[in-house]
Amino acid sequence: MSERQRIVVIGGVACGPKAAARARRMDPNAEITIIEQGSALSYAGCGMPYYIKGTVSEMRELMCTPVGTPRNASFFRNVKNIEVYTRTRAVSIDREHKLVRAVNLETGEQYEFPYDKLVLATGGYSVMPPIPGIRLDYVFGLREPRNASAIRDAISSGSIKRVVIVGGGLIGLEMSEALVERGLEVDVVEMMPHVLPGLLDVETAAFLTKHIVAKGVNVYTGEKVIRLEGDLGAVNRVITEKRELPADMVLIAVGVRPRSDLAREAGLEIGPHGGILVNEWMQTSDPDIYAGGDCVENKHLITGEWAYAPLGSTANKHGRVIGTNIAGGDEVFPGILGTAIVKVFDYNVGRTGLTEQEARQRGYNVVTCLAPGPDKPHYYPTAQTLLIKLIADADTRRLLGIQAVGPGEADKRVDVAATALRFKATVDDVATLDLTYAPPYSQALDNLIHAANIVRNKIDGLAESISPQEVKAKMDRGDDFILLDVRSPAEYEAVRIEDPRVRLIPLGRLRPSLDDLPRDKEIIPFCKISLRGYEAYRILKGAGFTNVRFMDGGIVAWPYELKQGA
Structure with a gap:
């Protein structure tokens, strides 16, 4: 290792900048370089649907610090003392000589970056299924700021009246709200039996779908898109297995896959979902190469299996752990629970842990409940309904998962459950948690505690x-x-x-x-x-x-x- 440690970070959106900034705080003398193939750095990608909707007025707001300073190359250079190469793609990793080879996408200039520690934060990419017509004009994915700007500009032109969203996952549902709020007619086509597949079970998904439909969105589940058709190069129809839908715009939101090609070509170990495998310290199969964010797989804290859950929150946690460790510290990232939340019109939709389907597939003796109720006492003016589904193992009484859907405060209940899951709590533990109570905040027995008591009754034979x-x-x-x-x-x-x-x-x-x-x-x-x-x-x-x-x-x-x- 050289006297001044050389740290190279590939990827400049979430995990990468976080790792670089943390490493700088830990090691003021290190040479730190970020290589980013895009032009934007450290942007809040999760805010893009709200930019399209108009809640966020300017794209620059997603690229600034809380005090309004743009997080650009000058910011990282002047404030963080970190060199940044934008519009530069890393093309290969020479592990033997510890070199990253890269090319400037605008000039063609080639670079070599020697490293002592390398961080792969290459992120993920939006899946664009190989269906006919996918390259027609006005067919968009939503992964980068340029996608969001193009979608918003198209809507603002006034020529877009009807949009078909292919995919009923997190992005698809967020965008359904954004587009309806912009005055557009919206159809959502999801090939799985219900929306948010893998995140919700059928009951909570049906409860959510009823609300989405009431807001004017047409939802078609269990239906596959066969092709897109167009006129003069622009999309105007979506053909599914069952129907033809007119469309001035199509948004493809069928999921994200890890961008792991660079790691694979370098001979690093890749997991069952296509992501880079890392240990607790976020090291790859090469101990001098770390990886985090949407390009890696994580251990699931309940099943112990490899899981892929690309979330900005997880990427930032990865970045901190990596930054600490490459600067000589010792910090671990134990794994994930799949905790997620999304706002869909007036409903809050949160979940963590296993779904009932996942739990049954893994052999648990599953017991569940559906527990709707007001999130505050019924007499309090701001009380709102929240439907909770709790999943537990009858043999051990261990909590396995929760889903919370409705206009009530879902985040509080899901976050408490995620904490309980982290420490392998039973439903008896959850039922006796010392949670806050006053009428403006919750019921005397919080919704989560009420749900835990229902499950306890079922396990104890008092309820069927x-x-x-x-x-x-x-x-x-x-x-x-x-x-x-x-x-x-x-x-x-x-x-x-x-x-x-x-x-x-x-x-x-x-x-x-x-x-x-x-x-x-x-x-x-x-x-x-x-x-x-x-x-x-x-x-x-x-x-x-x-x-x-x-x-x-x-x-x-x-x-x-x-x-x-x-």
Whole structure:
């Protein structure tokens, strides 16, 4: 190693600048160089949908420090004493001689950068599926500032009226809101059975989809795009397996893949998802080469498996760990839980840990609940509904995951659950957490604690439930059962499930009416959120009814058509 350590960072968006800045604070004498193939540095890519929407007025706001200083090459040179080469692509790594070879994309000039420690922060790239018409004009991905500027300029031209978004993931749903707010008609096409696949389960996804559709977006799930068609070189139609959709613009948002070619060509170990494999210290299979951000895979803290979850929050954590370690420190990054949150119109959508599907695939004895309710006491003016799905292992009682969807405050509950998951908490631990309480902030028993108690009841044999999706399937099959609505007559008249198997018996009249209910049929009680539904379940079980389950989540979690009014 040279007397002054030479640190070369490939990638200048999130992890790279963070690693370089941290290394500079740790080692004031190091020679630090950032190589970035784009023209923009250290920009807030997650803010681009809000720039397109107009919430963020200028692109430069995504490229500045909190006090308005542009994070450009001059900033890094003058403030951080870090050399930056923009519009410069690293083309190869010579591990034997510790050299990075690069080329200036504008002049063709070639460079060699010797290093003692190398950081790969090459990020990811938007997947552009190989479908006919993908290269027509007005077909966009959204990964870089130039994409966001092009989309916003096209919308501002006034020629765009209808947009088809291919992909119902995080970016697709964020953009559906942005485009509707800009006055456009929007269709979302998702090839998987529901939106946010891999992030939400079917119940929470259905609850979210109902809200998106109510906001005017057409959502087509389980449907694959076959081709894009156009006129005079510009897209004007999207052809799916089932329909033809007119489109003045198409946004491709089918996911992100790690940009790991440089590492692969250098002989570094690559993981099952195509990302660079790193240890706890963020070292690759070459101990002098570190990697972080969207180009790497992480260990999942629950399963221990390699996972790919490209998020700006994770990239910045990686950068700090890398910067510490390349400057002689000793810091580890243990792994991820897949914690994520997104705003979709009026709903907050958060999740962490495993979905029910993921947990079952890994052999857990899964128990879940759907727990809707106000995020503050019902009497408090700003109380908003939040639907929580909790996933746990019945054998160990360990919390496995959470999903929170609705206008209520999802982030608080998901963040608390992520902390609990990090320390392998059980649902009993969660139920007794000493959380803050006052009416402006939460209920006396927070939504998360309430959900944990429901799961505890199920594990302890005090509750058996059925999901709204399972109830609907029973209806569609023509099963003979009683769907027992225990709400008040006024609630029933206002909104109800229209089906001949529905029977209204308000909870206060249930005990005197037990003899009117058949004991040879399954009875499924429910109410608005199934708190009274659970009470009815306990009454029926106590009276000797054996074939009883309450409907998880009640009518609030029912994503299907409801009859309103008389």
